[in-house]
Amino acid sequence: MAYLGDPIDAQLAAVAGSDPALFAELRGAFLDSARRQVDLMRRSRCDGNWSMAGLRLKGLAASFHAQGLMRLVEQALAGAPGDPAVLRKIAMWLDDFSAGAQDPAPADPAPIGPDQA
Template sequence: MSVAFGNFENSLKAASGDDAKLFAELRQAFVDSANRQLDLMTRSRCDANWHHSALRLHGIAASFGAISVMELADEASQGAPGDPVILRKLNAAITEILS
């Protein structure tokens, strides 16, 4: 299946059809995966680990069509490890998906 990356909700609907349970499971899978990478970024102390986790987060966001998280992950990948501003922005963007 080919889905244009645009909207997180639309991507989940395209993947889950009318199955509300699957929709919720996919949303939670995204949040869990994104939070795992965010946690790794929070603990990163070197450029390589930070960059790697930011790129993985970008990939996860891309696969779900979460554009805002993708953009923030790109911004993070070019920043310094442990940047508290980008970490707060990423956390807020991921948390917003649950609401």
């Protein structure tokens, strides 16, 4: 997926302007939606559900210019469905972002697919 743009907080600031309440609301909506997709990935019982939730999460990350999250979701989609290691990495990214990090880089940017393990 081609991707150009500023990090997530810069995009949110451009939309929210000088309204900190709107900025916080948009940031919260992003996190809620992302966590909902991660939950769907965690509960998926087939490759199709895993892929659909992953693609939705990747699209959400792309629309908010969250490059670190996009890389992690790409790793998830390239790897085995239900992989708990990549789900933990995505959850950690969301926790770091929720704690105030701008666009936390994944701890391990290398792919974790079956052929790279």
